[in-house]
Amino acid sequence: MITVVSLQELWEARQDLPGPVGLIPTMGYLHEGHLILVRQALETCASVVVSIFVNPTQFGPAEDLEAYPRDIERDLSVLKSVGTHLVWLPTPEIMYPANFQTWVDTTDVSQPLEGSYRPGHFRGVTTVVTKLFNAVRPDRAYFGQKDAQQVAVVRQMTRDLSYPIEIEVVPTVRESDGLAMSSRNTYLDEAQREAATVLYRALREAESAYLQGERRGDALRRIMQDTIKAEPLASAQYVSCADRNTLHEIDLVTDGALLSMAVYVGKTRLIDNWILKP
Numbered sequence: 001m002i003t004v005v006s007l008q009e010l011w012e013a014r015q016d017l018p019g020p021v022g023l024i025p026t027m028g029y030l031h032e033g034h035l036i037l038v039r040q041a042l043e044t045c046a047s048v049v050v051s052i053f054v055n056p057t058q059f060g061p062a063e064d065l066e067a068y069p070r071d072i073e074r075d076l077s078v079l080k081s082v083g084t085h086l087v088w089l090p091t092p093e094i095m096y097p098a099n100f101q102t103w104v105d106t107t108d109v110s111q112p113l114e115g116s117y118r119p120g121h122f123r124g125v126t127t128v129v130t131k132l133f134n135a136v137r138p139d140r141a142y143f144g145q146k147d148a149q150q151v152a153v154v155r156q157m158t159r160d161l162s163y164p165i166e167i168e169v170v171p172t173v174r175e176s177d178g179l180a181m182s183s184r185n186t187y188l189d190e191a192q193r194e195a196a197t198v199l200y201r202a203l204r205e206a207e208s209a210y211l212q213g214e215r216r217g218d219a220l221r222r223i224m225q226d227t228i229k230a231e232p233l234a235s236a237q238y239v240s241c242a243d244r245n246t247l248h249e250i251d252l253v254t255d256g257a258l259l260s261m262a263v264y265v266g267k268t269r270l271i272d273n274w275i276l277k278p
């Protein structure tokens, strides 16, 4: 496994990689949810590149940039053990040199849900993903369904900017009690960790109503709200039942609709989602 930091080192290492090349962008503190992306890439790509960069521009001023967990040594050792070929660890100065003033932004798909509660978040995401795409020039890029709106935004951006890159989406990896794996789960104390299963429970309650014939978006949103309200340590920021490509809320729900939510458990903001299937 080769580890590089500077752009020059990355470009040189990239030249020697046999294709197809797969890219997995991450913010590090890797868990099984990240490794499944790497494993999926290894199945069909001759070379797998993982980037680790806690991207400052996707954090709001009141968010957890400083506190975001980091453990580069452990990340490198697990990436090596699964067979990663190249790891890129750019610094903030490399990604955002002095006098940086060029941004990539989507106009519509980044507005609702996460976009409305985290203004500027997706502008940070699309800008950094653009820079990663330009530097690594992957044939495929892997993203987790865990961040459903990010998937929609990145797909839109990839189409709009004509990148010859296939966006591959990997199902959410969960703990045995249903909690979606996330680097932010480390913020939870024991009682909060237990309460955090409420996201998964709320999604599954709404799914079960859907499978029993409920087709009103409002009713599914209400079920999720009520489930979260019943958990004293949790409070919902939003719940949504939306089209999974546009993220517009829907009244009459059909297969493929996206249930999603952001929930505070203590001070920790957790997100999760579920795609309704027949």
Ligand code: AMP
Residues within 6 Å of the ligand: 025, 026, 027, 028, 032, 033, 034, 036, 037, 142, 143, 144, 145, 146, 147, 170, 171, 172, 173, 174, 180, 181, 182, 183
């Ligand atoms: P992050 O390091 O949180 O930016 O995540 C890097 C990538 O891993 C993103 O595409 C995430 O959607 C994906 N990811 C994070 N957690 C999970 C999970 N539990 N299951 C599947 N993918 C995940």
